[in-house]
Amino acid sequence: MIPTQREISDEIASLDGAAGAQPRLDYPPYRSSALRHPRHPAVVLDPEGVELASPVFGPRDVGELDADLTIQHRGEPLGERMIVTGRVLDGRGRAVAGQLVEVWQANAAGRYIHQRDQHPAPLDPNFTGTGRCLTGPDGSYRFVTVKPGPYPWRNHRNAWRPAHIHFSLFGTAFAQRLVTQMYFPGDPLFPLDPILQSVTDPAARARLIAAYDHDVTQEEWCTGYRWDIVLSGPAPTVFEGTGR
Amino acid sequence: MSGPEGTPGQTVGPFFGYALPYPGGDTLVPPGRDGAIRLAGRVVDGAGAGVPDALVEVWQAGPTGAVVREPGSLRRDGWSFTGWGRAATDPTGAYSFTTLRPAPAVAGGPAWFAVAVVARGLLDRLLTRVYLPDDPDALAGDRLLSSLPDGRRSTLIARPGPDGYRFDVVLQGDRETVFLQHRPGHPG
Numbered sequence: 354m355i356p357t358q359r360e361i362s363d364e365i366a367s368l369d370g371a372a373g374a375q376p377r378l379d380y381p382p383y384r385s386s387a388l389r390h391p392r393h394p395a396v397v398l399d400p401e402g403v404e405l406a407s408p409v410f411g412p413r414d415v416g417e418l419d420a421d422l423t424i425q426h427r428g429e430p431l432g433e434r435m436i437v438t439g440r441v442l443d444g445r446g447r448a449v450a451g452q453l454v455e456v457w458q459a460n461a462a463g464r465y466i467h468q469r470d471q472h473p474a475p476l477d478p479n480f481t482g483t484g485r486c487l488t489g490p491d492g493s494y495r496f497v498t499v500k501p502g503p504y505p506w507r508n509h510r511n512a513w514r515p516a517h518i519h520f521s522l523f524g525t526a527f528a529q530r531l532v533t534q535m536y537f538p539g540d541p542l543f544p545l546d547p548i549l550q551s552v553t554d555p556a557a558r559a560r561l562i563a564a565y566d567h568d569v570t571q572e573e574w575c576t577g578y579r580w581d582i583v584l585s586g587p588a589p590t591v592f593e594g595t596g597r
Numbered sequence: 598m599s600g601p602e603g604t605p606g607q608t609v610g611p612f613f614g615y616a617l618p619y620p621g622g623d624t625l626v627p628p629g630r631d632g633a634i635r636l637a638g639r640v641v642d643g644a645g646a647g648v649p650d651a652l653v654e655v656w657q658a659g660p661t662g663a664v665v666r667e668p669g670s671l672r673r674d675g676w677s678f679t680g681w682g683r684a685a686t687d688p689t690g691a692y693s694f695t696t697l698r699p700a701p702a703v704a705g706g707p708a709w710f711a712v713a714v715v716a717r718g719l720l721d722r723l724l725t726r727v728y729l730p731d732d733p734d735a736l737a738g739d740r741l742l743s744s745l746p747d748g749r750r751s752t753l754i755a756r757p758g759p760d761g762y763r764f765d766v767v768l769q770g771d772r773e774t775v776f777l778q779h780r781p782g783h784p785g
């Protein structure tokens with residue numbers, strides 16, 4: 354039986370507020386996690402060797418134009434044009450400079466160009482939905498894109514993901530590697546989404562949501578969102594409550 | 598904790614395949630190059646099935662044991678060894694890298710790869726190490742390995758293969774890979 358949203362929402366409610374600034378890896382409302390979460394807690398160790406460093410990326414890896422998702426084709430993509438910008442910091446609040454930030458997202462209609470995405474919303478011939486940049490000396494990143502639409506998925510009946518942009522980041526050390534998703538403020542799908550709600554601490558969840566910033570918005574051109582990212586490495590409680 | 602609070606991770610989801618993998622990602626050195634080895638295996642779930650929508654990343658020292666500080670991983674020039682690579686799993690959950698054997702970071706210690714794994718269904722990235730099996734004394738003296746119970750230690754040690762090494766990432770189950778969490782506060 355495919356669960357209903359109500360059943361999933363009840364499961365979400367029963368797990369909400371549990372400690373943990375990171376997502377619970379064992380999170381039954383996200384059905385795909387069932388066979389893909391480790392049952393053992395992570396083993397804590399002091400990093401050594403390459404773990405104390407990160408790979409180096411440079412202008413050879415990432416071009417200036419790779420951060421503009423609206424100029425990759427002949428025409429302009431449809432949708433709400435916007436700038437997404439912010440700073441990448443480490444756990445001590447220091448700028449992570451010159452590091453790789455990768456993004457990917459659905460188009461304005463909520464459709465990925467990925468061939469496994471069978472959502473019957475239109476593809477946009479002027480939008481691929483991938484971008485890359487290197488952070489500046491102050492840790493800043495900046496992408497020009499269009500706002501992604503929400504999209505259905507098959508976790509349960511009538512399941513919809515809130516609009517989001519996927520982010521992949523490197524820090525100054527291997528343990529700071531972060532793969533996450535950025536959300537838009539005020540999305541009514543937040544409480545229904547088991548992926549966002551897998552972060553059961555509401556304060557931590559809020560750190561995944563960008564802020565509308567009128568100082569980033571550009572006159573007669575686009576809206577602006579700001580989202581700062583903190584690469585702390587895992588918190589000590591990361592595996593707490595994973596079914597042990 | 599004095600610094601800002603960390604941004605939580607989230608699953609890589611199902612649709613990274615057109616965004617994160619790139620040509621040459623799994624080829625840290627060309628296969629024919631002197632000293633080229635293969636590091637290959639599968640990402641496996643709790644039912645023993647291959648995970649076809651996972652991404653494996655390696656980060657390693659080169660043949661001198663020193664940390665490589667060389668850009669160009671995303672657009673390889675065919676000569677420079679950058680120490681970092683990325684491979685998506687195939688429909689059977691298999692991944693494969695062509696690379697150089699890492700030397701130990703510390704003389705007399707064991708050699709290992711640092712590895713990160715993401716997948717659909719996996720809500721945060723996982724980190725681990727892949728130890729080379731060649732030097733039993735070095736493995737026996739390793740701090741991490743000797744801290745692990747017998748049944749778990751071997752999950753971190755690659756098996757020799759004809760062309761290099763085999764290593765399976767087992768996300769869940771009897772042979773579940775040991776995953777790691779680095780203690781904060783190091784000088785990085």
Ligand SMILES: [Fe+3]
Nearest residue numbers: 517519610612
């Ligand atoms: Fe998505």
